[in-house]
Amino acid sequence: LSVCVSLCVCVSLCVSLSVCVSLYVCVCLSVSLQIVQFGMNAKVGQVSFDMPRQGEMVLEKPYSEATACLIDTEVRVLITEAHRRTHRLLSQHKAEVEKVALRLLEKEVLDKSDMVELLGKRPFAEKSTYEEFVEGTGGMDEDTTLPEGLKDWNRERKDKPETPETPDEQVARQISGGMPF
Template sequence: QSAYAQIVHYGMNAKVGNVSFEMPQPGEMVIDKPYSEKTAELIDSEVRELINTAHVFTTELLIKHKDNISKVAERLLKQEILSREDMIELLGKRPFPEKS
């Protein structure tokens, strides 16, 4: 639903363009779409591509950081709640400057 909103409602897609179509509210009946069948197919294709790209990126990110994820998961099984200090102990300092 958020992928459709990104493309259809907010116009955040290069192929569909910077256009915004009103999206139906949950439970609302849709009689006619405010765009053609060809545009609907393009939107569906772009939504699929957006989701697939996000899935690949997320999977790669999880694999890359698997050791750190395991450390945090093991500690959570023991403690249930982790503090900022616990996270620094497990993962080291943040890779970017602290906000004041």
């Protein structure tokens, strides 16, 4: 949620209002799903309401008007708090954010070494390194050919002997109009 809201805050500083509104609609939908479908809210509780799928007709909500008001209030509280926290963090770390933004204007993708150069080492020890994480997963030069017994696993076999249909199979084929069943 904070990532989405921080994107909204950053974009609101640089782009048109319509882009910000569209991003906030996405954030609201995401938070609403978090509460309504996934039961991730203390006040509403760990319940999941069966919501209609996109394109389905909605005649009434699967919850009361009071619950709808509670959900709306909780969505507003979560978004407001995330916005406040994000704005505070971006303000506190404005210089670092600007460094990263300027580097992104020069270079489209930043890697770990770029971030260490711009911001310094992390203030906490890493549990594992990238190298440890990918160790033993193979590489481009790894032999990925299938064993001999699996070479033709997805090809239709032509050498299957035809077995004559039994009378029951003939009747079933005629009833089904020749369609396989």
